Amino acid sequence: MEISSLLNPNAVKLVNQASSKRRLFRDLGDVAENVYGLCAPHILDALLDRESLGPTGVGHGVALPHARIEEIDHVAAVFLKLEKPMDFDAVDRQPVDLVFALFAPQQAGVEHLKALALVSRTMRDTSICAKLRANHDPAILHAVLTEGPASQAA
Template sequence: MALSDLLPPDGVITGLSASSRKQVVQSLAEVAARFCNAKPRDIVDAVLERERLGSTGVGDGVAIPHARVAGVDRVFGVFARLRTPVDFDSIDGRPADLIIMLLAPEDSTAEHLKALARVSRVLRREDMRELLRGAADADALNAILGGEIASDAA
């Protein structure tokens, strides 16, 4: 599974401006709502409720906020590269600038976990993070995210 299988091309944002985790989630929820039957408010509520259970900041400037949401019929995500990193209570204490918000149907378990594992495995790679941070625009980000499977042996 390539990340491009999870991320619609119009679901990739470069240069998102936000000053807090909540603003990031709200901005990504607005984008995500275009790809499902969920309202942005419901997405925000579900993702922030999941954040209360434990941080989704995985370290190295990466966060993977996620939730199961009514109105979502398949696992998918939206990606943002932030202009300025924000605090996601990451395990390494660093703010995050690469964010993939994953959404899944309410009854999803295995597929949701598989997608989380895939995103985590790809974004754990330093070379991938550097490529994403250096991409000039959303088209370049999509190309990187679409081609990551070729350079990933896992």
């Protein structure tokens, strides 16, 4: 599994500002609807439900929201770079500016976990995060996320 198989280039966006986690999740839903044909309100509800179990801010300015969605048949991703970091209740209490969301079918057990592990490994790489923070072009952001050894599952 590679990030390039999960993340459509059109699902990489810059966001000027998200006023709340709910607003950010709505933005994720809008991108997922436009790129993958998913239902934005379902995405919002699923992300809020998952977040109620515990925050998905993993630290170092990174959040990995994820949810299972009825109407999808494969794991899909959306990446948002926030120009203004926001409070996300992250484990290290630091604001988040890099958001990599995953959406998986209801029955995608192992596939969802492999995708989440791959994205987590990628976003723990400080050099990748530095490159993401240094660039503002969605095409370059997509290239950074999909290149290199971190993009391949072990």
